[in-house]
C-alpha cells in the first residue's frame with residue numbers, strides 16, 4: 001500500500017470519454033489500482049468531494065473562464081498535485097471547446113474555454129480525442145516507475161515521458177495545420193500516412209503521398225501531429241520498443 | 254534533451270545496421286512468387302506463409318493504384334490479393350494510413366505491414382506512443398521493412414521515366430535502383446539506365462533527414478543490396494521475427510545461404526548504410542543553422 005502513488009481524476013469541461021478510455025484498460029486498470037496507484041479522487045467513481053493532495057492528477061476537459069468554480073479547481077489541482085497530466089485533446093489543446101462561443105441557455109455567457117495549460121503549468125500531455133487506453137496506461141506505469149522505481153526504472157520513465165513533457169512545453173494550440181506548419185513546411189514529411197490513421201474524424205487524406213487536411217472537418221485534437229514520426233522521434237526510447245513493451249506487459253501481469 | 258549532438262551518438266543509438274539476430278541471403282522457394290518479385294520475393298513469401306498459418310489475418314501492402322506505377326496501400330487478406338502487390342514502386346505509398354482501419358472495419362487482430370524504414374519507425378512509435386491508434390499496439394504481428402536509400406514523389410518518377418528515360422509509364426515492366434544506376438525495364442525488353450546523379454534533385458526532401466537504411470525497427474528486414482540478382486539480403490531482428498522466420502524455414506519456404514558466402518555481402522550493405530546516415534546526419538545538423546540566427550526543426554530533439 002505504502003508504495004503506491006496517489007492518482008486523481010479531475011473533470012473540467014470534458015465529456016468523460018477520457019476517463020472511459022482509462023477504464024477501457026479493463027483488467028489492466030484493476031492491476032494498476034491493485035499494485036501501483038490509489039485513486040484518491042474522481043467524482044465519477046468515488047465519493048471524495050474536494051481535491052486532495054496527490055502525486056498525479058489526470059485532468060480532462062478545458063476550462064470555462066466564465067465559470068468561477070472551474071477556474072478555482074484547476075488552480076487548486078496545480079497546488080495539490082506533484083505531476084499534472086493533461087489527458088485528451090480538450091485539456092491539452094481545447095479540442096472541440098475551441099469552437100465554443102456562448103449564447104446557449106441557460107448560461108449564454110459561458111463562452112470562453114481554454115486548455116488547462118493556458119492557466120497552469122502542465123507537466124505531461126496525453127493528446128488524442130479520445131486518448132488511447134494504451135497511452136494512458138503507459139503514462140500511469142511510467143509515472144509509478146518515476147516516483148517509486150529503482151534508478152534504472154526512473155531513468156527509463158524519464159526518457160519515456162520526455163516527449164510528452166516537450167509537447168506540454170510546446171504550447172496549447174493544435175490543428176491539422178500543424179502538419180503543414182511543422183512537418184511539410186519544415187521539409188520533414190516523408191509520406192508515411194500515420195497522421196491519416198490517427199485522425200478521429202478522417203479529416204486527412206493523402207494526395208500523391210502528402211497529407212491533405214480538410215480543415216472544416218478538423219476538431220483540433222492534436223492527434224495527427226503528436227502521432228507523426230516527424231513531430232518527435234526519440235532514438236533513445238523507440239528503438240527499444242521490444243524491451244519496453246515487454247516491461248509494460250510484465251508490470252500488468 | 255542533449256540527444257544527438259554528435260554524429261557518433263546517433264551512430265551508437267541508431268547503429269548502421271540496427272540490432273539483429275540473424276543475417277542471410279535468401280530467396281523464395283515458390284516459382285510463382287519469384288516470377289513477379291522485385292528480388293528474392295521475401296516480402297510476398299513471408300506474408301503468404303504468415304497468412305496461411307494464421308500468424309496474421311491480413312497484411313498492409315502496396316498494390317496497384319489509379320495510375321501506372323502509382324502504389325495504393327491496401328489490406329490483403331487473401332494470397333490472391335497479396336500476389337498483386339509484388340515489386341517495388343519507387344514512389345510514396347502511405348502504408349501506415351491503414352493501420353487503424355485494419356483493426357476497425359476489417360476486423361483484423363493480427364496485422365502484417367510492409368514498409369520503408371521510416372514507416373517501420375512510424376509503426377513502432379505508434380506502438381509505444383499510441384495517440385490516435387487505439388488498440389493498434391498489440392495487433393502488429395509481422396512488420397517487414399524494406400531497405401531504402403530514398404524515395405520519390407509520383408511526379409518525380411514520371412519525370413524520370415517519361416522525360417529522362419523516354420519511356421511510357423504503362424510500358425514499364427520493372428524499375429530498379431542498383432549498381433549506381435536507376436534502371437527502367439520496358440515490357441518489350443528494352444533497358445534504359447540513368448546515372449543516379451540525374452535522380453538526386455527528384456528525391457523526396459523528407460528523405461534527407463532519414464537515419465535508417467536497412468529498416469532497423471522491423472521484425473524482419475530485406476533488400477536487394479549485398480546479395481546477387483534474384484536473391485535478397487535478410488535481417489531477422491526481433492524475437493517475434495525470429496519465431497516466424499524459423500517456422501517459414503522449417504516449412505521449406507526459403508532457400509538460404511550464409512551472408513558471409515555471398516558477394517558483395519554485408520560489407521557493401523554497411524558501406525551504403527554508413528554513407529546514408531553520415532550524409533543525412535549532416536543535413537540534420539545543418540538545419541539547425543539554416544537561417545540567420547534561426548534554424549529548422551529537428552524531430553530527433555523533440556516536437557518543438
Ligand SMILES: Cc1cc2nc3c(=O)[nH]c(=O)nc-3n(C[C@H](O)[C@H](O)[C@H](O)COP(=O)(O)OP(=O)(O)OC[C@H]3O[C@@H](n4cnc5c(N)ncnc54)[C@H](O)[C@@H]3O)c2cc1C
Nearest residue numbers: 290291292293294295296297315340342401402476477478
Ligand atoms: C522507395 C524504395 C527504395 C528502396 N531502396 C532500396 C535500396 O536502396 N537498397 C535495397 O537493397 N533495397 C531497396 N528497396 C527494396 C527493394 O527494392 C525491394 O522492395 C525489397 O528487396 C523487397 O523485395 P522482395 O522481392 O522481397 O519483395 P516482393 O515480394 O517483390 O514484394 C515487394 C513488397 O514491397 C512493397 N512495396 C512496393 N513498393 C513500396 C513502396 N513504395 N512503399 C512501401 N512498400 C512498397 C509491396 O507492397 C510488396 O509487398 C527499396 C524499396 C523502395 C520501395
Ligand code: SF4
Nearest residue numbers: 189190192193195228
Ligand atoms: S505522419 Fe507521415 S505523412 Fe503525416 S505529416 Fe507526418 S511524416 Fe507526413
Ligand code: SF4
Nearest residue numbers: 176199218219222224
Ligand atoms: S486533422 Fe484530425 S487528428 Fe489532426 S487535429 Fe484535426 S481532428 Fe485532430
Ligand code: SF4
Nearest residue numbers: 371401403404460463
Ligand atoms: S529514405 Fe527514409 S524517409 Fe525516405 S522513404 Fe526511405 S525510409 Fe522513408
